[in-house]
Amino acid sequence: DAKTTQPNSMESNEEEPVHLPCNHSTISGTDYIHWYRQLPSQGPEYVIHGLTSNVNNRMASLAIAEDRKSSTLILHRATLRDAAVYYCILRDSVGKLIFGQGTELSVKP
């Protein structure tokens, strides 16, 4: 299973942009990059995913490096409700989703 590396924790100020990095140097050509977040006492929530091109949705943007060995999840204006653990995961061709430790994001008012 291809692995990802994320910082253990990050801090942000409310209403400022947040850039959450992820390294995945062993990614294969068919692996999609998925991001999920988990709020306390809830199951993980899908945020965004992509293959090669940058992706945008109502929750966030995903910037993927040209060589696909890294990606960045961008929250354009952090709110207190964005405080969560963010997981960057490679989903392989048989659909497995293997979680790492994730990045714990705290948002200061």
Next chain:
Amino acid sequence: EAGVAQSPRYKIIEKRQSVAFWCNPISGHATLYWYQQILGQGPKLLIQFQNNGVVDDSQLPKDRFSAERLKGVDSTLKIQPAKLEDSAVYLCASSKLFSSNSPLHFGNGTRLTVT
């Protein structure tokens, strides 16, 4: 659309007892997953179903854990007998397609405490 439903929400049992968890995935989702999340860790995949067939159960402790997905819809996960180290949140997830391009949708889990 309705989300992934799991029950019970909480369960407390003594070690060596048995317990079962139930999951109802999103309608039409072919792929179903069970994960175990120990406090402070990321979720660990236990078993993956495609319709009612098992795709991957390599991380399922088969001496005590079992899972089934009858008729390719609902699923149950059972532990018998439970050990103290089984205390965790058990998460069910479903995905529309058996594909790396299809997101997973998670339930809120069952929190199991083994005393």
